Amino acid sequence: xxxxxxxxxxxxxxxxxxxxxxxxxxxxxxxxxxxxxxxxxxxxxxxxxxxxxxxxxxxxxxxxxxxxxxxxxxxxxxxxxxxxxxxxxxxxxxxxxxxxxxxxxxxxxxxxxxxxxxxxxxxxxxxxxxxxxxxxxxxxxxxxxxxxxxxxxxxxxxxxxxxxxxxxxxxxxxxxxxxxxxxxxxxxxxxxxxxxxxxxxxxxxxxxxxxxxxxxxxxxxxxxxxxxxxxxxxxxxxxxxx
Numbered sequence: 001x002x003x004x005x006x007x008x009x010x011x012x013x014x015x016x017x018x019x020x021x022x023x024x025x026x027x028x029x030x031x032x033x034x035x036x037x038x039x040x041x042x043x044x045x046x047x048x049x050x051x052x053x054x055x056x057x058x059x060x061x062x063x064x065x066x067x068x069x070x071x072x073x074x075x076x077x078x079x080x081x082x083x084x085x086x087x088x089x090x091x092x093x094x095x096x097x098x099x100x101x102x103x104x105x106x107x108x109x110x111x112x113x114x115x116x117x118x119x120x121x122x123x124x125x126x127x128x129x130x131x132x133x134x135x136x137x138x139x140x141x142x143x144x145x146x147x148x149x150x151x152x153x154x155x156x157x158x159x160x161x162x163x164x165x166x167x168x169x170x171x172x173x174x175x176x177x178x179x180x181x182x183x184x185x186x187x188x189x190x191x192x193x194x195x196x197x198x199x200x201x202x203x204x205x206x207x208x209x210x211x212x213x214x215x216x217x218x219x220x221x222x223x224x225x226x227x228x229x230x231x232x233x234x235x236x237x238x239x240x241x242x
Contacts (some may be wrong), residue, residue: 003167003189004044004077004157006227007037014203014230022067024237029067033230038153039067040074046151048079051106051129055080055158058169060104060127061214062086062095062113064237068133068144069213070223072108073168077186080158083168085214087179092116094179099125102169102181108144111135163187170216189220196225205231210239 010019015034022029031039047053059081061072069085076083084104086095095116099107103126109117110133121130121138130141137143167186171179207226211218226233 002161003186004074007033007040007074010227010230011037017230018232019227020067020070021232021234023235024064024066031067036070039071039148040078041153041156042148042151043071043075044078044156045154046147047075047081047106048156053079053081053105055160056082058082058084058102058104059106060084060086061108062088062117063108063110063133064088064112065209065213065218065235066110066133066237067235068108069219073219077167078156078158080161080165082166085168085170085219087171087214088113090179092119096120096123096125098171098179099127105129106131108133114138161186168219170214189224192220193224193228196222197229201225201229201231203230206234207231208234208236210236
């Protein structure tokens with residue numbers, strides 16, 4: 001059930017196999033399972049040492065689909081922290097309500113939502129560290145690539161992690177229209193992946209993800225199953241039927 005080590009296992013079985021093609025980057029970013037494992041370890045180490053993230057803490061991301069969603073998901077898995085995906089369609093005031101509710105200590109964001117992040121930074125909140133994926137970022141923010149450059153890639157794990165510990169917080173509107181955080185445990189994430197693997201997936205399969213990664217369909221479903229089985233996932237920044 002230890003999802004934080006999925007990439008570590010893939011690094012043993014098929015380190016050089018293609019894992020991610022991020023078409024939202026310029027140029028397109030291609031990563032192997034060895035690359036993904038290193039990125040997750042580096043981010044986890046930085047979150048722990050520089051941001052003080054511990055088991056049970058929330059780390060939020062406000063970004064269109066990109067590999068950084070998976071970097072954060074697996075890094076949080078290694079720390080026992082909760083990956084918290086925010087719906088980027090929300091107004092900044094709605095996002096602030098979510099922040100007050102779940103109290104994340106770190107927010108990762110992309111340039112498309114800088115205006116909202118600037119408003120969030122003015123408000124009193126739990127966020128102590130800001131990481132921007134692209135662009136210049138707000139004052140005091142660090143670039144995601146810089147985090148990967150300076151952090152060590154030493155192995156890191158949470159010794160007290162159990163299957164029922166929460167791996168992710170994802171939000172649903174429900175009947176009232178107000179976002180509600182759904183707690184998803186490591187056990188639930190693992191079994192979701194296993195249940196998808198039985199759909200005749202193979203090591204050479206390629207999956208094109210068109211779902212937003214703040215949603216379970218984009219973050220888990222076939223995306224996680226591919227990581228378990230060693231296939232390739234193609235990421236689009238945002239799906240456009242045209």
